[in-house]
Amino acid sequence: MRMNYFYQQMLAFFAVVMTVLIILGFSFLQFARNTAYQSTEKQLFGYAESLIDVDLQTEKIENGQIILKNQGVSIFVFDYKDDMIYPSTTKKYVSGISDGDLNKLKNGEPLTLSQRSTDFFGNQVDTAIVYQPFFTQSTGEFSGFIAVSAPISTIEASLKDIRNNLFSAFVFSLIGATIASYLFAKFQVSRINRIRSATHKVAKGDFNVQLENREMDEFDDLAADFNSMVDSLKKSQEEIERQENRRRQFMADAAHEMRTPLTTINGLLEGIEHDMIPENQKQRSIQLMQNETRRLIRLVNENLDYEKIRSNQIILQKQTFNAYEVLEMIVEQLEVKANESGNELILDCPTDLLVFADYDRFSQIIVNIIQNAIQFTDNGKISITGYSDENESIIKIKDSGIGMSAEEVESIWERYYKADVSRKNTKYGESGLGLAIVQQLVTLHGASVTVESLPGEGTTFTLSFPFE
Template sequence: MMKFKYFYQQMLAFFMVIMTMLIIMGFSFLQFSKNTTYNNTEEQLYGYAAALVSGDLQKSQLDNGQLILKNQEVTLTVFDNNDLMIYPETVKNYASGISKEDFKKLEKGQRISLKIRQTDFYGNDRQLAIVYLPFFTQDSNTFSGFVAVSSPISGIEATLTALRNNLFAAFLFSSLGAVILSLLFAKYQVNRINRLRSATHTVAEGNFDIHLKNNNKDEFDDLAGDFNLMAESLKASQKEIEHQENRRRQFMADVAHEMRTPLTTINGLLEGLEYDMIPSNQKKRSIELMHNETRRLIRLVNENLDYEKIRSNQIFLHKQHFNAKETLEMVVEQLSLKAESAKNVLKIDCPSDVEIYADYDRFVQIIVNLTQNAIQFTQEGEIKLIGRMEDGRSMIKVEDTGIGIDTKEVQNIWERYYKADVSRKNTVYGESGLGLAIVQQLVNLHGATISVDSILGKGTIFTLIFPFENKRK
């Protein structure tokens, strides 16, 4: 199929529209001019006839009038009430040849509008435009005859031909102007499309720093506005992709590092046991070390599996009412050794009547992750687990006196793979950078909220608010 460029399509469309308008206007003007010419001729001939009738149709007046109008090729003819020519005088009696209906109209005093005849009153071939005007006797006001004033059609046609020639010349010039205007209009529209096309190529090459001018005038400007929104969205997406890709690379490096250390330890101990290089009194300790490193690897894998399950909605919550203080005590007991290793003190501030409505296991996972996070960033400090009932909701706080979080980092701590401090890479807890991301996802699944307040160098407070559902009676 032959390719027809949009430029030529637009140019042809504009040209056709302009030419159609010109043709319609030209024909309309020609018709109007023709009607106007004939009407003017008719009124002019009526004027001559009326002047003759008002002068009582004296022969001398008729002769003078005919002499004056001869240059205009206008002929004056008078007929009596029997439709016989009485002026100019002729040997033969000539009739007007009008129809009976028109003759009756004249008898009633009605004038006959412009008629076109192919012959004159003498039978000669000659196209004439004729008007008829009746006249009456002054004393009795009886019909006495009528005046016929004629003019050759050739004069009218000459006027119309000159008008058509002028109009045709104007049409040719207008056609040339139409071509130029069509060219300009088409170029203007195509330039706007090429601007979008160029911008699209720029975006396709990966450059999203582009903005099209939008005057909000028509659909092209609307398209430019939509393009700008698309470019901004793509730019934001590209930044997010790069951001996540950097996190992924960092995560892979961190995971490789974290897995390499325990795997190297396990491999070294296994080789020592295999070649009997470890003393008998150290073999039990070696096995304990391998167990610890294995659990560390399992924890690393499980955190990633948990996060993916939560994101893909494969986690189903089994909510129930349970005592908050008893649960917090169990968490403290579970993490007490880890807290002691960092010389931290774990405390509980929770009335015995505080209840939580949540999935028990997932709630424990949330508190354990937050508490471990507090232990990790607190040395020789205090970590407090606080529980309250406020406004029909359960509030849990994990408060520490650790190193705190920089204000610039607070919004990022919930992101997957994020580590606010390089030192976290070498700690035994939170190796994956997924702990807080998992916490946030689990909190959201519960329809709960979590917020963080932190002062750098003084400590951090994580606040959880769980909606509370009354027990069924």
């Protein structure tokens, strides 16, 4: 059965208060009862001792009985044989106490308050009685004992007043507990509703919600966690939107880049099909189609490569090899592309420089960074420097290109990012995936890459590959 949290809290708090009140009520009643009986016992012993102090004179006893009669107190005197000597009766009556209790009295021990259902005459009366021994003053011998009794009804009457007052207090406490339970439950539920309302706003896409945190209890801890969650969701949403914008931009760029070579290839094929291209231009047309086809293949391969790296579908075959030979070969391959932009590639590396890496992926990393440098450098120099220290091999690639701001440096590793959108149609920067692939591959190697750049002064990439 479903029950609102408000009523759960109210019932729980009400139950706790009622439990405490009931326990306190019973404890107080027990305490009052014990106190009443102890007070009666002390009072009855006081009467007995007063009579003993006046030598148990019959006149004094009768006067005392007259005074105490209004209180329902009765006085009885028994001799050492347990025979009643006061009040005097024609019939012989005894106290009816046990031999053990009689011996205690003979030894001077009073008998504390006890209850009887009959009096000494056999009448059905609930009484509370104390027994006080007395001794002959001259010899100190046990002479008998005094029994002073009071009706239980007198004690219970005073307890009844206490119970009535306690019941009235319980009723008022019940009303107070109900009000307090309502206020407490309302306060607790209001805090939950505050979180619930904020959660609904977040569910609807509002990530600017923040809950007040007073750092007082677990609800405030929950509010702090909620605020942290909302901040994370907000950042995630912003990142998703940013990535989505870049994905859309990439799709537009990719469509544009694919459309251009496909249009070229289709036009050339139609020209060849209809003999519209002179014989001496056909070979050149075939070369153009080959170049555009390679461009499409490169665009597709970069995307496939990036996805394989991200999903851990590639396995590195790491080995130690001569880094100089690889760098020299890459410089030769890219020198023509560099010269087309008026750039000069400079290799400064020891011929015996060793590196521990996957041969093909190491080459891919270097090629991507150098092509990025060529793309953003005109009529400049691109230097590739290699050296080693105690624990790693270090490759630095420095260009004198347009450089980047600090914000751009933080973003270059992101997929589809292009620092200079005006160059997005160059033949080496179609996808914006080159540096994203570099970072993934470097991470898989357990290596590191850092970037230093200033706008207008160029950029330096530093790669560090640990030894085996």
